[in-house]
Amino acid sequence: MARVLVLFAHPGQRHSKVNVEMAKVARGLEGITFVDLYADYPTFNIDIDLEQARLLEHDVLVLQFPIYWYSTPSLVKEWQDLVLEYGFAYGHDGDRLKGKRLLIAATAGGDEQAYNPQGRNHFSFRTLLSPLEQTANLCQMEFVPPFVLFSASKAALDGRAGQHLGDYRAILEALRDDRFDFAAARHFDVLHHDTLPIQGATQ
């Protein structure tokens, strides 16, 4: 059993269609720690010691958020700036996160085709998240290919939302139960319904 921590960040939950449902899934799973960062830190006064302790108590960190301007909502950046301290997460003696794994679970507004050199967004989704990937590298964590829902605002209409929620549940359970195939995952740029590296998956 791996210990899984889900840090959920969404500043506009009133209007959320998929993320809040995903959060409910995560919150409802046994053996998984779920944290709503915007609920715990509505004034951005992050408790650094508490957050570091949480990281140490878990093996897998899942950051779940909607993509804002090709990046995270601002509180996640604040969390990185404060919690991933020198001497803790990186730098001299900063190896407390070594060997842990980081999975990004994001929703994006644009469709998959927009995220490539010829598309409207000019970069692949994975490339755009390279700051987070390098953050994981510096912290000696394994960066798992991000789990993405593209065209998220349309997902509720075309039925992909329900599918995505099921996949999210499957991924979290697989991480928890050590059935997530990290080796297979490395072959993919991003993870979605068609590229789930889960052992014994029947979907």
Add this chain to the structure above:
Amino acid sequence: MNGFVFQAFVYLLAAVVSVLVAKRLGLGSVLGYLIAGVLIGPVLHLIGNETEDLQHFAEFGVVMMLFLVGLELQPRALWEMRAKLVGLGGLQIVATAAIVMTIAMALGQVWSVALTIGLVFSLSSTAIVLQTLGEKGLLKSDGGQASFSVLLFQDIAVIPMLAFIPLLALPELSQHAEDVAAASGGHASASLVDGLPGWQVAIVTLAAVAFVVIVGHFLSRPIFRIIAAAKLREIFTAAALLLVIAIALLMSVVGLSPALGTFLAGVVLANSEFRHELESDIEPFKGLLLGLFFITVGASIDFGLLWAHLATVLALTVTLMLVKAWVLYGLAHSFKLQGSDKWLFALGLAQAGEFGFVLLSFTVQNAVLPPDLAAVLLLVVALSMMLTPALFILLDKVILPRFDRRQAEEADEITEPGSIIIAGLGRFGQIINRLLLANGHKTVVLDYQADVVEGLRKFGVRSFFGDAGRPDLLHAAGLPSAKLLVVAIDDVERAITIVKHARRENPKLHIIARAFDRGHVYRLYQAGADDIVREMFDSSVRAGGYALTALGMHPYEVEKSKAVFVKQDRWGLRQLAPLWREDVEVFNNAEYIARSKEIGAILEAAMLGDRSALHDRTDRGWTPPGARERPDEEKTAG
């Protein structure tokens, strides 16, 4: 009764008019009082021979002034002054007396008369010098401190002089002296220690001093606390006066200088939380009495005698002042006073003093000086005091400008770093004070509740008992040079008064004010406050936030909602400000009510997210593209 009222009318009118005119012309209040005295006395003859009695009464102003000076002086500071006090003060008296004595003997006086004149003229005027230095804010400068040391030593030296001078009596004057002594009560009034052997006098004297110190240190606080708890301001004032008068009386009885005794009491109370309150209670009495004293000096000039001996009196006065200034300048040099401080010291103390009057009448009573000589010397003393303001003007206009740059550099060292005054130490002021202290600032805190002040002093907070609504108390707390004033009291009208007064006194001051409600906000703004905080607003918003969270709203939504609410409310406040009228009750102000309703509707719309009506939306920037008119696919999703 009518006579008394008329006299009071004449004195007060003369004082008000002359001092205002003198101030306008930049001459200082002392010269104004002196001129007022000359006008109503020798010139217009509006007052008669009550002047002399009044003068003895008014000399009590000096006693009060020394009490106030003592209050400003911590015991440690007094101890650090000891070298200056004895060195400067002692040498000044000895050197001046010796030179004056030599000149007097050269002019044909007997040695005993010459020595007496030397002693009388060696004294300077505590009243004029301290009053003027205080007015000019020079008391804390090196020159001011040196002047103060000398004046204090002179006040002490008067006592042995009073004991010594009778030994110089001239046999041929004795008969006359007895007549005079019989006629007037005299200053050498019988004291308790008369006729006691020396060692007993010493014991009584020491006991009296110890009594003042012990009572001042241990008993005054509980007594003042009880009086303060009664919340009767005039009784506190009466108690303050009683304290000063009781000490003066005790000192007279044991044959010590009342001025010295009250000064000592002031030093003992300098650490007390009642210091500022005592200061502001005594200050007006001191000011009026000193003013009266200066008026009587002006009024007592005998112009008939002056015209008769004009050349002599003028020559003697100028010589005296030159001698004194020369001695003082030499001392300033050897005690390493710098630049303008040297001149301040030399010119400031160049006059003879009010103790000269006392000593002169004392010498006549004791047959030491012939009466006609004493009358001329009296003129010299008065004239030199009249000329002192002129010397200060000379100092201001001619000498100080040369040292201006130097002084500016030195000023940084002398002045204390930017002071912060917090008026009111209730629930509101305490929080502010704690936050400021926690960030390393020094504050001066004023509150009218003695128990609160007492309690906070135990925690090391520099708090003082007193009604912050009183301008004089704020002044004593350092208003003229303060950087920041926090008006944290819960009295609506007094807060307005304080803000208005503070703004007038110190235009550069930053004022933060606690407001009761919207109307109060508008009035405080008009009064000149910079930051105005409604006392219940922020805490109520926080409580409202907890209510929303408890009702299931997401904490971050609550934060956003609070932020919009605060912003909208403050916007509404600004919208309504021009419609608010001090003379019209809000409930009768139709315009205000109408606009208030409109703003209420806008606020509600803003909170509920109706885009058309508002400036801010709680969710601007975090709404998904689907909820907006213009899809922005990249920005948000989910």
